Amino acid sequence: MAVAINLNPPDARGEGRLLYLASQTGLLLPGFALRVTSAFMLVIVVALFGGDAIAGEASWGNLRYLLMRPVGRGRLVFSKFVVAVFCAWVAVLIVVVTALVVGSIVSAPMPSDRR
């Protein structure tokens, strides 16, 4: 994505304002990446974490064995939910950190730093 932005600099007055800013500095590439992924891809990934947590176990038949353990149901559901939320946050964080690293490598430095 960063390479594509560098090769094809967007118009300042075009549609993607965040895209233009991201072409100005690699620091804002995470913002653009977040904008693009959170509209569709992150939603699906995040829904996967939430939706697969219990129904996935049930469809594989593992839930029965999980419930046999001496752990209360409320605690099981609560900890599964916490882990699902944590995984979702980590997914968002991975997008940002990756874009930050790539942006600092590929894209131009800060205009203010250049001065």
Place this chain on the structure above:
Amino acid sequence: MSFLTAGSRTATILTHLLVSTAYVSWSLTGVVAFSFMVSCMTDAPFGAIFAGVGLYFTSLILDAISSLGNIRYVLPTHYFDRWIDLLTRGEWSADMWRRRGPPTRVRVALLPHRAVVVPPEGHQELTDWTTVAELATAGGTLVLAGRHFGATRSANRAARTAERAFEARLRPVLVQSRREDPVEKIMWGDRHWSRVPGGQAWVEAGDDAIYLAMSVRNVGAGMAVLHGWHAVAELHIGVDGHAPLETFRSQVT
């Protein structure tokens, strides 16, 4: 003044990025929570996943209908994009981002919900065909989501029935053997041997034991293990239950 050239330090941008990340994470937590709730209600993981994604897109479509007015402010995805102002503010007027609202003066929108001012109602035409089409699309999406959920539920029921039928098929069913069944040779624990013909039983009074044997036939598919026996001295016709389990003599010990 531009956000970038107004002497913004790297630290400022990084802070805004961090806040944006937290905001997006918190927004997506709603999707997680909803699909998790559906996940507790169904056996099919894909149903739960699509329920979360469906909620998101239905809310997006409904949010795009401007004639819904203030109702849209309660939609779960209405404020999903507000974090973008954090990274672009200064360079672009807020009118480009909120077509219906006045620009806000909040410097750091830690809680972007508060930054949105409900605009005064403008003049609007309600019988707009675009709006009608959008409403129909949203309604269709809702109906599709409902149907999908219903289909998942009935698929669950079918799977459960199939599982029960499968378990019933694995059960042993013991009946008395037929006359044509082969003669079986039997050895008791004290190395006493005898033969039981098909369809019959064997009773033999030995010197220090009474030997009982019976030929049975398993017409089910499962494996049967006979744990014990209970002999009754009179003729029993028809099924009238069985003796209490404590009175059975164990085969194993």
